[in-house]
Each structure stands twice: as C-alpha cells, then as structure tokens.
Amino acid sequence: MNSYQVAVIGAGVVGSLVARELTKYDLSVALIEAREDVATGSTAANSSIVHGGFDPEPGTLKASLNVKGTAMMPALAAELGVSYRNNGSLVIAFSAEEMETVRALYARGRTNGVPADSLSVLGQAELRKLEPNVSDDAVGALRCASAGIVCPYGLAIAAAGNAADNGASLYLSAPVTAIAKRDGKFLVTAGPHMIQADYLVNCAGLYADRVARLIGDDSFTLRPRKGEYLLFDKSEGELTGHTMFQVPTTAGKGVLVTPTVDGNLLIGPTSVFSDDREDKSTSADGLAFVRETAGKSVKGLNFRQVITSFSGLRAVPDGEEKDFIIRFSERDGHFLHCAGIESPGLSASPAIAVYVADLLRDAGLPMRPNPRFDPCRRSDHWFRRLSAAEKNEVIRKDPRYGRVVCRCETVTEGEIVEAIHRAPQATTLDALKRRLRSGMGRCQGGFCTPLLVELLAKETGKAPTELCKGAPGSLLLAGTLKKGAEQA
Amino acid sequence: MKTEIAIIGAGPAGLAAAVAAYDAGVKDLLLLERDAAPGGILQQCIHNGFGLHRYGEELTGPEYAARDVAEVRKRNIPILTETMVLSVAPDRTVTAMNRQNGIFTVEAKAIVLAMGCRERPRGALNIPGDRPSGIYTAGTAQRFVNIQGVLPGKEIVILGSGDIGLIMARRMTLEGAHVHAVCELMPYSGGLNRNIVQCLRDFDIPLLLSHTVSRVHGNGRLTGVSVAEVDENRRVKPETERYIPCDTLLLSCGLLPENELSKGAGVPLDPVTGGASVNERRETAIPGVFACGNVLHVHDLVDFVSEEAHLAGESAAKWVLSGAAGHAERSIPVRAGGKVRYTVPQRIDSPETPVRLFFRVGSVADNAVLTVKSGQTVLAAKKKRRMTPGEMESFELSPAVLCAAFDAGEPLTVSVN
Numbered sequence: 058m059n060s061y062q063v064a065v066i067g068a069g070v071v072g073s074l075v076a077r078e079l080t081k082y083d084l085s086v087a088l089i090e091a092r093e094d095v096a097t098g099s100t101a102a103n104s105s106i107v108h109g110g111f112d113p114e115p116g117t118l119k120a121s122l123n124v125k126g127t128a129m130m131p132a133l134a135a136e137l138g139v140s141y142r143n144n145g146s147l148v149i150a151f152s153a154e155e156m157e158t159v160r161a162l163y164a165r166g167r168t169n170g171v172p173a174d175s176l177s178v179l180g181q182a183e184l185r186k187l188e189p190n191v192s193d194d195a196v197g198a199l200r201c202a203s204a205g206i207v208c209p210y211g212l213a214i215a216a217a218g219n220a221a222d223n224g225a226s227l228y229l230s231a232p233v234t235a236i237a238k239r240d241g242k243f244l245v246t247a248g249p250h251m252i253q254a255d256y257l258v259n260c261a262g263l264y265a266d267r268v269a270r271l272i273g274d275d276s277f278t279l280r281p282r283k284g285e286y287l288l289f290d291k292s293e294g295e296l297t298g299h300t301m302f303q304v305p306t307t308a309g310k311g312v313l314v315t316p317t318v319d320g321n322l323l324i325g326p327t328s329v330f331s332d333d334r335e336d337k338s339t340s341a342d343g344l345a346f347v348r349e350t351a352g353k354s355v356k357g358l359n360f361r362q363v364i365t366s367f368s369g370l371r372a373v374p375d376g377e378e379k380d381f382i383i384r385f386s387e388r389d390g391h392f393l394h395c396a397g398i399e400s401p402g403l404s405a406s407p408a409i410a411v412y413v414a415d416l417l418r419d420a421g422l423p424m425r426p427n428p429r430f431d432p433c434r435r436s437d438h439w440f441r442r443l444s445a446a447e448k449n450e451v452i453r454k455d456p457r458y459g460r461v462v463c464r465c466e467t468v469t470e471g472e473i474v475e476a477i478h479r480a481p482q483a484t485t486l487d488a489l490k491r492r493l494r495s496g497m498g499r500c501q502g503g504f505c506t507p508l509l510v511e512l513l514a515k516e517t518g519k520a521p522t523e524l525c526k527g528a529p530g531s532l533l534l535a536g537t538l539k540k541g542a543e544q545a
Numbered sequence: 546m547k548t549e550i551a552i553i554g555a556g557p558a559g560l561a562a563a564v565a566a567y568d569a570g571v572k573d574l575l576l577l578e579r580d581a582a583p584g585g586i587l588q589q590c591i592h593n594g595f596g597l598h599r600y601g602e603e604l605t606g607p608e609y610a611a612r613d614v615a616e617v618r619k620r621n622i623p624i625l626t627e628t629m630v631l632s633v634a635p636d637r638t639v640t641a642m643n644r645q646n647g648i649f650t651v652e653a654k655a656i657v658l659a660m661g662c663r664e665r666p667r668g669a670l671n672i673p674g675d676r677p678s679g680i681y682t683a684g685t686a687q688r689f690v691n692i693q694g695v696l697p698g699k700e701i702v703i704l705g706s707g708d709i710g711l712i713m714a715r716r717m718t719l720e721g722a723h724v725h726a727v728c729e730l731m732p733y734s735g736g737l738n739r740n741i742v743q744c745l746r747d748f749d750i751p752l753l754l755s756h757t758v759s760r761v762h763g764n765g766r767l768t769g770v771s772v773a774e775v776d777e778n779r780r781v782k783p784e785t786e787r788y789i790p791c792d793t794l795l796l797s798c799g800l801l802p803e804n805e806l807s808k809g810a811g812v813p814l815d816p817v818t819g820g821a822s823v824n825e826r827r828e829t830a831i832p833g834v835f836a837c838g839n840v841l842h843v844h845d846l847v848d849f850v851s852e853e854a855h856l857a858g859e860s861a862a863k864w865v866l867s868g869a870a871g872h873a874e875r876s877i878p879v880r881a882g883g884k885v886r887y888t889v890p891q892r893i894d895s896p897e898t899p900v901r902l903f904f905r906v907g908s909v910a911d912n913a914v915l916t917v918k919s920g921q922t923v924l925a926a927k928k929k930r931r932m933t934p935g936e937m938e939s940f941e942l943s944p945a946v947l948c949a950a951f952d953a954g955e956p957l958t959v960s961v962n
Binding site for chain 2: 457461506
C-alpha cells in the first residue's frame with residue numbers, strides 16, 4: 058500500500074493546484090481522481106473568467122481569495138504555460154438605476170481590495186469608444202482592468218502535470234468509495250487502489266459532500282447549478298475585447314459575452330438548479346435564453362457561426378452556506394474540506410491552494426521547502442507557439458511535428474503523441490481535446506476523429522474498439538466489420 | 546519553392562485542374578494534398594455510381610479517382626501528400642507544412658483553390674441534449690467503415706437526407722447495422738432521387754420528412770434520440786415527439802465549402818454558396834486565383850466537379866501563358882431570382898464563348914420555367930417538369946445571348962417560377 062503525508066481527493070482546478078502547492082514542500086503527496094482524466098467536472102465547462110473581485114460580499118473567503126487569486130494568475134499561468142489574457146471586464150448598465158448598482162460594485166471592489174487603478178466607472182461615450190459593438194441601450198459600465206480570461210482545464214491539467222513532475226503521485230480512474238481510519242492514518246479506497254494518508258484534502262467538486270459523508274460529516278450539502286453556453290467560431294472572436302457582464306442579480310453574474318483565450322467567442326451561462334450531478338445536457342429553452350439575453354449586451358452576434366453548445370455544473374452549497382467551505386471537518390482534524398467552490402472559484406484557485414497549505418501548516422503538518430521543486434511546466438501548446446524557423450528545427454528532429462492531424466486547429470501528430478505519454482496522460486478523445494484543442498474547431502472532429510482513434514490505439518496499445526470519447530462507457534466504436542471468407 | 550501553378554487539394558477537382566493546366570501548356574505545376582494519398586473524399590466512397598456523365602460507365606469512387614491520378618502521374622505532375630497548406634497570401638505565396646520540408650513557402654504565378662468541403666457538425670445544428678459518444682457526421686462514419694474497417698455503431702438513426710447520409714444508411718445496413726430512420730427537417734430530401742430509391746426504399750428504411758432529432762440522450766454512449774415532426778417554420782411540434790433507442794446518430798445536414806484559406810487570401814465569397822464569387826473561367830475576384838469543385842459550390846455529382854476543374858485548370862494555364870493579364874474591362878453580374886438560390890459563375894467577363902450557368906433552386910419547383918433576363922428583357926427560357934434543391938441544374942448561354950446582355954449592359958437575372 059502506498060502511503061502519503063497528504064492525499065488530495067479530486068483533480069479539478071482546485072485539487073490540482075492544491076497538490077502542486079504542496080509539492081513546493083518536502084512532502085509526499087497523492088492526487089486522486091475518480092475519472093479517467095483530470096479537469097472533467099466543473100473545471101471542464103465554465104465561463105473561464107478571472108474575475109476582478111468586486112462582486113463577492115466583503116469579508117468572505119470568496120472576496121479575499123478572489124482578489125488574491127486574480128493577482129497571482131498572470132505569473133502562475135506563465136509558469137505553467139497556460140493560456141491567459143488580461144482583457145479586462147465590463148459590467149454594463151442599461152438604466153440610471155443599474156448605474157447605481159455599478160457605482161455600488163465599484164465601492165465594493167475597493168472594500169474587497171481590488172486595486173484603485175484597476176476600477177473605473179465609464180459613461181456611455183467612453184464605453185462605446187472602448188467597445189464599439191456594445192448595445193445601443195447601454196448607458197455606462199464598470200470597467201475592471203485586472204480581470205482576465207484563462208483556459209480552466211488547461212490550468213488544471215498543467216497544475217496536475219507539474220505536481221506529478223515534482224513528485225506527486227497521480228491516481229486516475231480512482232473513485233474514492235470508502236475512507237477508514239487506522240492507527241491515526243486514513244485508509245482510502247480509490248478504485249483499485251488502497252491509499253494511506255496522514256491528511257486528506259477534499260477537493261471533490263460536485264461530489265465533495267458525498268466524500269465528506271464517507272467520514273460521517275454531513276455538515277454541508279451541494280446542489281449542482283447548471284449553466285448552458287454557446288461557443289462561436291474564431292471568426293467572431295473579436296466582437297468584444299472585454300468580458301461583458303450585465304448587472305448581477307441574485308441568480309449570479311448573469312449572461313456574459315466574452316472572447317476566449319483561444320480566440321473564440323463565448324456566451325452564457327444559464328443558471329438553473331439540477332438534481333443530477335452528471336447532467337451535462339443542453340436544452341432548447343436554455344440555449345434560446347442565452348441567445349436572447351446575450352443579444353442585449355452586444356450588437357452583431359452571428360448565430361450562424363455557433364460551432365457548439367455545452368453546459369457545466371457549479372457546486373453550490375445548499376442552505377445557509379454562502380461562502381467557499383474551506384475548513385477542517387468537525388469529525389476529524391486531519392480532514393480538510395475545500396468545497397462549494399463555485400464562482401469565483403477559478404479566479405480564486407491559485408490563492409485557495411496557498412490558503413489550504415497554510416491551514417495544513419497551522420494544523421501541524423511539517424512543511425520544509427522542497428529544494429527540487431520546479432514551478433515551470435512546458436506548455437502543451439509549446440510547439441504552436443514557436444516561430445516558423447524554430448518549428449522547422451523541431452520537425453527536422455521529429456518529423457511527426459510536421460504532420461497535421463487536426464486541420465481546423467493545426468494540431469500535429471507529434472503534439473498528440475506527446476500528450477498521450479506525458480503526465481497527466483491523455484487516454485481519450487476528450488482528454489486530447491482539452492490539451493490540444495484537437496476536434497474543437499469548426500469541423501468539430503469530423504475529419505480528425507478517425508485519425509485520432511488510430512493514434513490513440515497505436516500509442517496506448519489498446520484496440521480502437523476499447524477507446525472512449527471521455528467518460529467510462531463512452532465507447533467510440535461498436536466493433537470491427539464482419540468478415541467474409543477470411544473468417545469463415 | 547517556385548511553381549507556375551499551385552493547386553491546393555488533390556481530390557477530384559485538384560487532379561482534373563492539374564491535368565487541364567498541363568495540357569493547356571503549363572508544365573510546371575504543384576499539387577498540395579493534406580491526406581496521405583490523392584483522390585480526396587472519393588477514396589472512402591466505395592459505392593458505385595461515379596462517372597456516368599464523364600465516362601458513360603459506373604465506377605466506384607476509388608476507381609474514378611484512380612483514373613485522374615493516373616493522368617496526373619503520366620504527366621509527372623508532382624503531388625506533395627500529407628502536406629497541410631497553412632495560408633495563401635494575396636500575392637499568391639502559399640505557406641505549407643509537412644514532415645520532409647517542415648514549414649515552407651511556394652511562390653506561384655497562379656493558384657487553383659480545390660480544398661473541397663466539410664460536413665456541418667452537431668454543434669452548428671444546435672441539437673439539445675447530452676454529450677455522449679456515438680454522434681458522427683456521415684462522412685466520418687464512412688471513413689471508419691470503409692478505410693479503417695471498424696463499425697461506428699449498430700442501432701442507427703440518421704439526421705438529414707444528404708447524399709452521404711443516404712449512402713451510409715445502405716452501407717451500415719450491409720454491415721449488419723439496423724438503421725431505424727432517416728429524419729429530414731425539410732419537406733423534401735436534400736439527396737439525389739436515385740439514392741433515395743437505391744439506399745432507402747430498397748432496404749425498407751423509413752424517410753421521415755419534416756422531422757428532426759429534438760434531443761439526444763446518454764451519458765456514456767448514446768442511448769437514444771427523441772424524434773419529432775416540425776411545423777412549416779421548422780419548429781418542433783412537442784406533441785409528436787417520440788423516443789427511438791439507438792447507439793449511433795449520423796448527421797448528414799449539409800456541406801460547407803472549406804474556404805478558410807480563401808478568406809485569408811482576401812478572396813470575396815458568395816454568402817449563399819459559401820464559396821468564392823467567380824467569373825465564367827472560375828477566376829475569383831483576385832487575379833490569378835481560381836476555384837473549382839466543392840470549395841466553390843457543393844456539387845452532387847463528381848462528374849461536374851471534374852468538368853468545372855478542367856475549366857479552372859485550363860483558365861489558370863491561359864492566365865499564366867498570357868503573362869498574367871489583368872481583369873476584364875467589362876463584366877456582367879449574374880443574379881439569382883425567383884426560386885433560384887445562387888448561380889455559378891456570379892459574373893461573366895466575356896461574351897465571346899458559350900457559358901454554362903450552374904444553379905440550384907431553394908425549394909421544389911414543379912412545371913418549372915427558367916428565364917434569363919437582361920433588365921426586363923427575356924433573353925432565354927426553358928421548361929422543366931421538376932427542379933429540386935438536391936439536384937444542381939445548368940443552362941447554357943449562347944454567345945448571341947451574351948452579346949445581347951453585354952450590349953444592354955445590365956445584370957443578367959436567372960429565375961425559376
């Protein structure tokens with residue numbers, strides 16, 4: 058049985074960053090993930106916004122960790138080679154009353170510690186100059202210059218990979234189904250593995266309450282809240298420069314219109330409670346609502362250029378809990394919850410990781426710096442970021458980088474093979490997509506899917522008929538062709 | 546690298562354009578192909594029915610392509626395979642990439658765009674529901690079955706009655722799969738009549754017109770689809786919704802010309818065809834840049850692709866041999882009217898040679914009357930019993946008609962009523 062000082066349960070963006078943070082210290086760390094890949098839950102499908110921090114209630118963890126996390130994000134993204142853009146955000150007001158809310162948000166931002174030079178209240182003329190495609194009905198806006206956009210699953214994948222590079226053990230397809238305590242240590246049943254740990258950090262996202270129940274802790278319950286989105290072709294990616302919010306309501310920050318780090322345009326989300334934690338369905342009504350509401354913010358949304366729609370679930374605490382739940386369990390002082398990380402969880406995630414490490418230190422975990430810690434990980438996108446001359450140098454050494462497999466996103470065989478073998482290893486089509494964007498372009502995998510299946514089969518040694526799109530059971534093929542004389 | 550004519554794509558269009566350009570006198574040509582072998586999508590179209598017009602016989606796709614490839618080889622025209630063209634500049638510099646050469650440029654005097662088309666994916670169709678595996682475009686399924694020898698699924702529903710969908714209904718049935726239905730959003734099929742007969746009726750596969758897939762179900766693999774009738778505005782009638790258990794949904798909902806390279810080169814596109822706007826020689830609005838085949842407008846028969854590519858290749862050669870002469874002094878626009886959705890070419894630069902106009906109607910026209918007008922004057926007319934959106938129509942304009950049009954100096958309008 059493998060034994061660790063800390064085991065982190067759940068490899069979404071929070072769990073992955075927590076595991077990476079812990080490898081900065083001389084600790085043995087395990088990162089345990091139920092699914093076949095990291096970043097498949099809330100991390101895989103959200104608005105991908107690095108919020109300024111003017112929205113959360115002052116005094117909450119959400120407020121402090123958001124402001125800190127957003128400040129940390131540019132350097133972290135650079136270390137991990139993750140796509141990040143400091144594009145700024147706008148909260149658009151459509152009436153004098155909403156302008157009042159905008160001013161209130163400005164004041165709240167200052168209270169929360171958002172830098173003064175980052176916040177400004179814009180009138181109609183300034184707003185139009187900044188964003189020519191803003192709706193004619195917009196009367197003004199709150200601008201937050203420190204806000205940005207980041208690739209959320211890219212961040213989690215890189216963090217998990219960097220944690221593994223720095224010595225953490227990554228367990229995939231290892232759902233935690235039982236936690237026992239023996240001789241002061243946790244015994245975790247995770248799929249086929251038995252894992253021993255001194256401390257557990259519960260970063261299980263949508264399932265964090267169920268993981269808590271495994272030690273008899275029912276102090277909180279999560280309820281998934283669904284958000285549906287529409288993604289546009291890159292031809293529409295420059296419709297807005299800023300991320301555009303509407304004035305927030307109790308249901309959340311409303312429908313936004315934003316460029317993505319990859320150059321697409323994203324609109325959404327809806328905000329509807331769901332009882333199914335695996336429900337990733339979209340609905341005709343939800344998508345119609347998104348289209349209509351987003352259309353209020355900007356002019357010129359070209360719905361003929363929509364390339365896909367998707368939905369994601371946020372892990373929202375039910376009942377009284379309004380803040381992130383980051384605290385030791387009352388049942389066990391070595392069991393740390395990191396739960397209910399809904400928006401602004403992505404923005405806060407770098408600061409959550411540090412906060413969790415601090416809590417563990419305070420609880421008595423010995424934390425000496427790890428002298429071998431390397432904060433940097435080569436980006437999954439390293440090849441595409443090279444100049445033509447540099448690419449040619451790579452292709453000369455390894456011609457697989459000269460063969461384009463996904464034509465819409467220009468993904469080469471070399472990049473795909475690397476993603477299949479490098480931690481965290483990609484074993485499914487969706488895992489490749491999250492790392493390299495293969496199949497994410499305008500043809501949505503029409504041409505490259507058969508080629509990716511061939512490469513995955515070759516590199517993993519599996520038969521094509523064993524390969525999955527993503528989740529267990531999502532087999533890509535039903536069998537091989539019936540054979541004639543050869544078989545008979 | 547330098548060449549007289551760079552041809553992007555070695556499918557049926559690129560191959561025929563290369564042969565025609567060579568035979569018209571330009572020997573220094575280069576074909577750039579992203580796939581491992583020339584032939585384009587024909588390589589996976591192992592059914593027959595190709596070549597009736599061009600050769601007077603029924604060939605399979607690979608056989609049809611092999612004839613063009615043989616002609617190209619006979620002329621020693623080089624084909625760079627597994628070579629992805631990354632961009633085309635307005636000055637006709639092509640940037641491409643492959644294993645042997647890395648990233649390299651080709652300076653060409655003329656370019657023939659022959660990149661073909663792609664299928665409309667699920668996302669663009671906005672079908673609500675889960676995100677399981679088992680949803681493929683018909684062409685992807687065709688590649689799986691015919692090239693890779695694997696079966697994408699066993700219980701099939703097909704959305705869209707485009708030709709590839711119809712062909713795949715038959716193909717999957719022959720491989721032992723069960724095709725429950727083909728749903729078509731429109732009240733008519735988008736495919737060729739002969740395919741409806743040979744691929745659906747002969748196998749008792751129901752074609753549900755004015756039907757769509759209203760929702761997909763399944764968290765791992767697809768477990769079923771909801772199918773419903775639509776009203777005249779193509780909106781789902783909820784009371785007609787029913788569930789069909791299946792493990793595979795194939796999409797055959799239209800083809801989109803792949804013009805990302807053309808856009809990058811600044812070639813103006815026709816918003817209806819999604820392809821370049823061209824003159825009768827298939828020259829785009831950028832001098833020396835020609836387009837043909839499915840990248841220009843989606844064809845239903847490869848024979849007409851070859852014919853069009855021959856014209857484009859020959860035109861490119863003439864353009865090079867004439868010293869890259871500029872644009873025509875006078876040009877007559879051709880406009881679509883009545884039930885006609887589009888025409889190719891979209892403009893005519895010279896009245897001296899006959900011009901064959903290709904067009905499609907936007908809805909079924911019975912006892913159709915086609916008229917070609919210059920302003921209010923009818924220059925030519927033709928009757929046809931039935932025209933459907935699934936079949937491309939053509940009409941030849943004689944030099945006499947063209948001269949009259951050029952004398953009048955007004956746009957030509959082609960309409961069907």
